[in-house]
Amino acid sequence: MSHLPPALPARTAPPECLAELAALVGDRLATGTAIREQHGKDESFHVAFPPDAVVFATSTEEVSAVVKICARYGTPVIPFGTGTSLEGHIAALQGGICIDVSRMNAVLEVRPEDLDCTVQAGVTRKQLNEFIRDTGLFFPIDPGADASIGGMTATRASGTNAVRYGTMRENVLALTVVLCDGRVIRTSRRARKSAAGYDLTRLFVGSEGTLGIITEVTLRLYGIPETISAAVCPFPGVEEAVNTVIATIQSSIPVARVEFLDALQMKAINAYSKLSHAETPTLFFEFHGSPAGVQEQVEMVQALAADHGGTDFQWANAPEERARLWDARHKAYYAGLGLRPGCSGFSSDVCVPISRLADCIVETRADLDASGLLCPIVGHVGDGNFHVLFIVNPDDPKELETALALNDRLVQRALSMDGTCTGEHGVGYGKMEFLETEHGDALDVMRAIKKALDPANLLNPGKIVRL
Amino acid sequence: MSHLPPALPARTAPPECLAELAALVGDRLATGTAIREQHGKDESFHVAFPPDAVVFATSTEEVSAVVKICARYGTPVIPFGTGTSLEGHIAALQGGICIDVSRMNAVLEVRPEDLDCTVQAGVTRKQLNEFIRDTGLFFPIDPGADASIGGMTATRASGTNAVRYGTMRENVLALTVVLCDGRVIRTSRRARKSAAGYDLTRLFVGSEGTLGIITEVTLRLYGIPETISAAVCPFPGVEEAVNTVIATIQSSIPVARVEFLDALQMKAINAYSKLSHAETPTLFFEFHGSPAGVQEQVEMVQALAADHGGTDFQWANAPEERARLWDARHKAYYAGLGLRPGCSGFSSDVCVPISRLADCIVETRADLDASGLLCPIVGHVGDGNFHVLFIVNPDDPKELETALALNDRLVQRALSMDGTCTGEHGVGYGKMEFLETEHGDALDVMRAIKKALDPANLLNPGKIVRL
CATH class of the missing domain: 3.30.465.10 (Uridine Diphospho-n-acetylenolpyruvylglucosamine Reductase; domain 3)
Incomplete structure (x- = not known):
């Protein structure tokens, strides 16, 4: 499997460090296997690297005290919120102390x-x-x-x-x-x-x-906007849907949300969320503003959609209807996994200038279709950002290889369009290899900043930049 | 006079450096006194520090080549655009080469x-x-x-x-x-x-x-918005005008511009731009949007203004009327100087959270009035940012002392309200002394970044952070 991080020397917290931490936080220091494993793995397919211990911190002062102790022993510290990142951000690649801030919730x-x-x-x-x-x-x-x-x-x-x-x-x-x-x-x-x-x-x-x-x-x-109105509109094809978004953005219509779901993703959410939308490329819209302002935006977007074959707007104006719509959208990842029960998923995250979005999605869709893998596409297309959900059988290394190769090609495609390898997920250890191509010598500037602010490489080592 | 920067050792460009630069750029290297003096002083009262020479660069590659030569000789480089900064940003405090990019205008x-x-x-x-x-x-x-x-x-x-x-x-x-x-x-x-x-x-x-x-x-x-509408509205007092702005921002009305001018500033622009507005605290508004959207914003703002005694809106909807209005606003600085011909001016630049804006302006107005100096106030009050124009006789050091003391108190007042010493002018060498109070230990982080990216302190030395 390719995307394993390069092996880094262990910097395990010595017993004296753990003892000092225990003296500081008492039973809010956890060293049990289950808790450590849970804190070494995020929601992605990336391999787990459990920390040596987890501190459940309760204040800024306490985080400061923990860091001071760890610094004295040269022990890495890795912050942890909910563990829902997607690129191995929280993996304790060299061991060390995970600082869980979930109890700092005031x-x-x-x-x-x-x-x-x-x-x-x-x-x-x-x-x-x-x-x-x-x-x-x-x-x-x-x-x-x-x-x-x-x-x-x-x-x-x-x-x-x-x-x-x-x-x-x-x-x-x-x-x-x-x-x-x-x-x-x-x-x-x-x-x-x-x-x-x-x-x-x-x-x-x-x-x-x-x-x-x-x-x-x-x-x-x-x-909270005075008026909120949401709608779903199916399109005859990917290009028509995406070109409607491009026209919307280029017309400076202040749409609050515009999400693209391809035919496969629509099939997935229909099954998962018990909906009955058309299973073709679809846009989800939301409009915020005054009653007149929303009305104006809606009329402009409907005209643009009609130009691209999108005429069947289904409106969700009541709060509970809207909630159902966006709940289905937010569960797209789990719905995608539902297409192949027992399989794992991982998500791409490229973002390109809006003028290149249709090209990027259409070329990607063709590449995915040729691979034989089941890969729905969903995206925050108003920003030029979209996700491919790669669904793979965890017991079939070939499938993961295929998916990783597809993702590599997708990133190169986005970079060739002046886009980025990650619009919103971040780098973690999963995307580090792409930064050299994306940033060139600017990566040296990032490295210099890291060294200046963390000379002993104690803070979440092995992420974003290699030293 | 207080605001002189601490003396730094000279790092004059050696003749070999100048010879290499001349070989590179030919007659686009200027060493004449007039050009050097013009490039060592911005539009503020801050003391001039001319560079040893000015390079009129024509490309990124040429800037790179100039920097490489200067780096070899340990000679500082200071970039220069139009020289319109206000805090001594372009002063060559230790000598060195000014890189004028005005010919890079494609x-x-x-x-x-x-x-x-x-x-x-x-x-x-x-x-x-x-x-x-x-x-x-x-x-x-x-x-x-x-x-x-x-x-x-x-x-x-x-x-x-x-x-x-x-x-x-x-x-x-x-x-x-x-x-x-x-x-x-x-x-x-x-x-x-x-x-x-x-x-x-x-x-x-x-x-x-x-x-x-x-x-x-x-x-x-x-x-460019479909509809643009501008208006001037006088208010009975400073608080009424500023509270109208606060209410506008808190109501999330997407006003494009909202500028405050106090009574003295209105008097100044009436004289300078031959206008006849009421000489009381006044707001200048501009609204952008669709016809219905602008109408809606206008109605909401008029209602808020009326709540605070502002009822006499004068509209400027034709492009030439609007241009005249904003031209008068943009010339507020020169209009202020016109109040005392022969005098110099300098401008404060604090910015505070909007909830504290009325307090900050009212307290400041009282402090200014007690000083006996002529000091109009103008501001981008929708952001919480406002400027006091200190008008001082350059031959009377007492007046400058008074003005600098007023400005010091103004900055401390803004900082005590969780504001900043500069909303938009920047630090240069004129505001460096305030950063310690404003940022505390965060200033050390800025210093670490400066050292990491410019270890020999070649780039515009003596600005933002002291090393």
Whole structure:
């Protein structure tokens, strides 16, 4: 199997380190096999690398104290939120201590008057939205999983709303971060904009625990739109659906969500979520705004869709209908797996400039079809981002080889179109080999930053850049 | 006078360095006094530090070659766009070579289908908008000056449209950068989003030439709105005007521009631009959208303004009326100087969370009034950012002392409200002393990054961080 990381020397936590940690956190230090294994493997097919122990941290100060102890012993530390990443981000490649922040789950402050809030890193996106519902505000970023805000920040996550509201890059205002020597910094003040030095906030967003451990996050919030309207529209083919999206974006229509599901993915979600949509390439839309504004957007998008053979809009305006629609969309991954029970899946994640999206999807679909593997496609196509779900028999190494080769070709295709190997999943250890081609000498700059901020390579070693 | 930078040892370019540069660029190497002095001083009151020579570069390759030569001699390099910065950014504090990119003024590619373009660093914002006018697109970021895109990127500039369209942070997609050893990198692919490693694009945006020299910029563009409507509305007092803005932002009304001018500033622009507005605290608005969308925004904002005593909206809907209005706004600085002919000005630049904006402006106005200095206030208040124009007699050191003390108190006030010392002007050498208070230990992280990317401190030394 190819995508194993290169073997790195073990840096197992010595007994003295574990003893100091136990003295600090008591029974919130766990060394049992089950807990360690659970913390060494994310939701992907990537091989598990359990840490030597797991600390269930409860405060920034405690994370700082843990890091200081580990630093003294040269022991790696790996932060952990919900474990729902997809590229082996949390694997303890050299052993070390996993810092689980899931108990740091307090919403520290909500400031409706500034449309922002500050949360501990372990708060999940659904928990936050529950908590703030009464304020009339919401937080839009929605990766498939109910991930932690800390993990979403660390992986620069996005989701279905990014076309309108941006990704974690645009929605994090400030961070509290524990550095490799245990010092605690705040990356920015809470003003909406600043020109006061290097943009540390954006540097830590997407740094995957390799530059520091994120313990608190200040986020932008948005008013819940007065009107929300969602629709499903089937198209005669992939190109027609994707070209409708391209025309929508090029017309600057502020659509809140526009998701593409190919025929196979529609078949999968019909079976999994007990729906009866047409099993052809389909777009899911959502529109946010005032009643008149939504009406205007809907009319413009319907006209563009009709130009491309998409005329059968089915509307979901009641909250429960919309919830059912998006629940089916969010479960696309599990629905895909349902096509071949007993099989495993992994997901590609390329993102290309919107003008190249139809080419990229059509060429990819042809490559997938020629392979004989069952591979549905689903995507946040308004951003130029789409996922192929590779469904493989775990007992058949040939199938995984085929899928990995398809994914390699897909990444090269996206890079040749000035796209990226990962739109939202991140690098972990699974995508490191692609960064050389994607970034060239810029990867040396990333390496220099890593060495400057973590000279002993203690923070989630073996991820993003090889040293 | 206080705001002089600490003296740094001279690192004058040796004759051999100048000879090599002359061999490379011929008569595009200038060593005359007038050109050197012009390149050592920006538009602010900060003291001039002329470089030893100026190279008028014509390509990324040439910038790279110049940097390689300078690196061999340990000679500093300082990039220069239009020289319109405001915090001494371009001062050659230790001597060295100024690289003027104003002749790198080609729009390299416009891609209407992707709503983006790539320009050389010397293209100015007005030149770009002229160039793309026929495409139906525009680039919204508009600092007061007709600055270069390279300089705007390097200082993380914004302007009157930032409340709707964001700053350079949100609108730069990718950069070509020459590193301290002459290597050329591209910070990112052109996809709208990516999770492929550290966000180098955002790291170089706002780095003020201290981490690399920006030679090409890929920017987001926007469709010119179908309808644009602008208005001026006077208010009975500062609080009423600012509270109208706060209510507008808190209601999530997507206003394109909302600018505050206090009574003194209104008096100044009436005189300077031959207008006859009421000389009370005033808001300038602009609304972008479809006809119905603009109508809706206008009605909502008028209702909010009326709640705060602002009822006399004067509309400027014809393009020439709007142009006149915004021209007057953009000339606020020069209008302010017109209040005391022969005097010099400098501008503060704090930015605070919107909930604290009224407090911050009211407290500041009282402090200014007590000082006896003539100080109009103008601001991009939708972002929480405002400017005090300090008008001082250059022959009276007491006045400058008073103004600097007022500015110090203003910065401390903003920081105590979780704001920043600079919303959009940047640090240069004028704001460095405030960063310790603003960032604490995070400043050490900035220092570590500077050392990692520029170990010999060749790139615009003495700016942002002290080493």
